[in-house]
Amino acid sequence: MFKCGTYIFLVVWSLRNVSLAEESLRFGYVCLLDEPNPNHCDSFCLNTLLPLLSQIAQGQEQENSLKTETKESLDLMKSQQTKIEDQLRSHMESQLKVQAKLEADLLELQTKLDGKLQTVQTAMENRLQAMQTNLEGQLQAIMAKMNESIVDVADRDLNKVPSDFKRIGSRYFRVIEKAQDWTTAGKTCQTMKGYLASIQNEDELTAISANLKNFACYWLGINDRYNEGHYVSVASNRKAEILKWKEGEPNDKSHEENCVLLIDGKMADYHCNASCSFICQADNKI
Ligand SMILES: [Ca+2]
Ligand SMILES: [Ca+2]
Structure with a gap:
């Protein structure tokens, strides 16, 4: 080889x-x-x-x-590639930071908006609830007034109450702002198909007094003309249901005070010939 x-x-x-x-x-x-x-x-x-x-x-x-x-x-x-890679990495890190901050800001904004939305919603609900309560109250008041009117109409028809008598409490009265002596006042009430008024109870006394002027006297149908010290209603001829005397009354001054008047929510016996405004009632039950 x-x-x-x-x-x-x-x-x-x-x-x-x-x-x-x-x-x-x-x-x-x-x-x-x-x-x-x-x-x-x-x-x-x-x-x-x-x-x-x-x-x-x-x-x-x-x-x-x-x-x-x-x-x-x-x-x-290679150096330039490394530099570019570093720049890209830095840029991406910056972008990630910006993105994270944006996300955090967005979350904070969302939280604030949710809070405000909840506040507004709660306020609206409360307002609606208040409006509903108010409307319900008004509706109940209207219905009560309607019922009262219905009862009033039925009662007036049943008891034949004159139209110019006003319902105060459970009965019908008419206040006459015209000074007359007790006897004339009683006759005036009769011409109106009523009677000089007596009082049923303290609530009725308070309700009637709310319709009277301060410091003014108003004749009632209560008197002791026939039996001194025994006060009766001229309408029913029965014993007066309630007597709420003013301090020092009744004193039957000069033995001539036999008619009862009402002044500032309290009663007093007075001379029947004196002139006062007066109160008529529609019924003769009291
Ligand atoms: Ca008397
Ligand atoms: Ca007196």
Whole structure:
């Protein structure tokens, strides 16, 4: 095998020498190397090889330079890539911070809006509740008044109450702001189809007094004309239901005070010929 390889090498070398010999003949010089020994290379060979070697070295140098430039370019690109990546990372971190702050602000705003919305809703509910309560109260008052009117109409029809008598409490009265003596006042009430009034109880006294002027006297139908100290109603001829005397009354002054008047919510016996306003009642039950 070795021998065979050596033979092939020698053949190639011989062919190259033949080629060189031909080239030498063409250019007018001869270099025949019978033995492939570097020591036998003369100056011509060296002159021939040196440019090649120089080109090879120059090529090698260019290659190294190119490698160096390429490496520098790659390093620069890598550096720029790293810088861009850092910038992108920093930018993304900033964006994330901004996004987080926006989300926090949005949540805070949402919370505030929810709170205000709840406050407004509560206020509206309270207002609606108050309006509803008020309307219910008004409705009840209207219904009570309607019922009262219905009862009043029915009662007036049933008891034949004159239309100009006013319902005070459970009965019908008419206050006459015209000063007359007790007897004339009684007759005036009769012309109105009524009677000089007596009082049923303290609530009725309070209700009637609310319809009278202050410091003014009003005749009642109560008297003790026939039996001193025994007060009766002129309408029913029965004992007076309630007597609420003013301080110091009754005093039957000069033994002539037999008629009862009402002044500022209290009663007093007084001379029947005196002039006072008076109160008529529609019924003769009291
Ligand atoms: Ca008397
Ligand atoms: Ca008196």
